[in-house]
Amino acid sequence: VQLQASGGGLVQAGGSLRLSCAASARTVSTSVMGWFRQAPGKEREFVAVFTRSTGRTVYGDSVKGRFTIARNDAKNTIYLQMNSLKPEDTAVYYCAARPYFSSTTYSEPSMYDTWGQGTQVTVSS
Numbered sequence: 001v002q003l004q005a006s007g008g009g010l011v012q013a014g015g016s017l018r019l020s021c022a023a024s025a026r027t028v029s030t031s032v033m034g035w036f037r038q039a040p041g042k043e044r045e046f047v048a049v050f051t052r053s054t055g056r057t058v059y060g061d062s063v064k065g066r067f068t069i070a071r072n073d074a075k076n077t078i079y080l081q082m083n084s085l086k087p088e089d090t091a092v093y094y095c096a097a098r099p100y101f102s103s104t105t106y107s108e109p110s111m112y113d114t115w116g117q118g119t120q121v122t123v124s125s
Contacts, residue, residue: 001029001114005095008119011085019080021095026076030097033078036109037091046107050078085123092118
């Protein structure tokens, strides 16, 4: 399975962007879809995770209330709607997938098996 992330760009603070993550196939390996981001010189940070079977979503503290995950099963695609963007949201955003949800490891990048190529999001002040 391959993941294709898109939708990044340059936006002013307070603006919005919608990222997409399209999976080449819907398999057990994409049962859980996550978003992470990495700013220059920083570790990869958990943003959000979505479980297909339950619709459960979990958001990182830094994006809670501003970012929302949506789905389009017909297109094997999930979206990350980002509102009220801040300069500190500037990073490369990655989507990732794993076959199951774990309440203890969902935020750990090393626990995801499949990764997309990343899309740059830049928020200007």
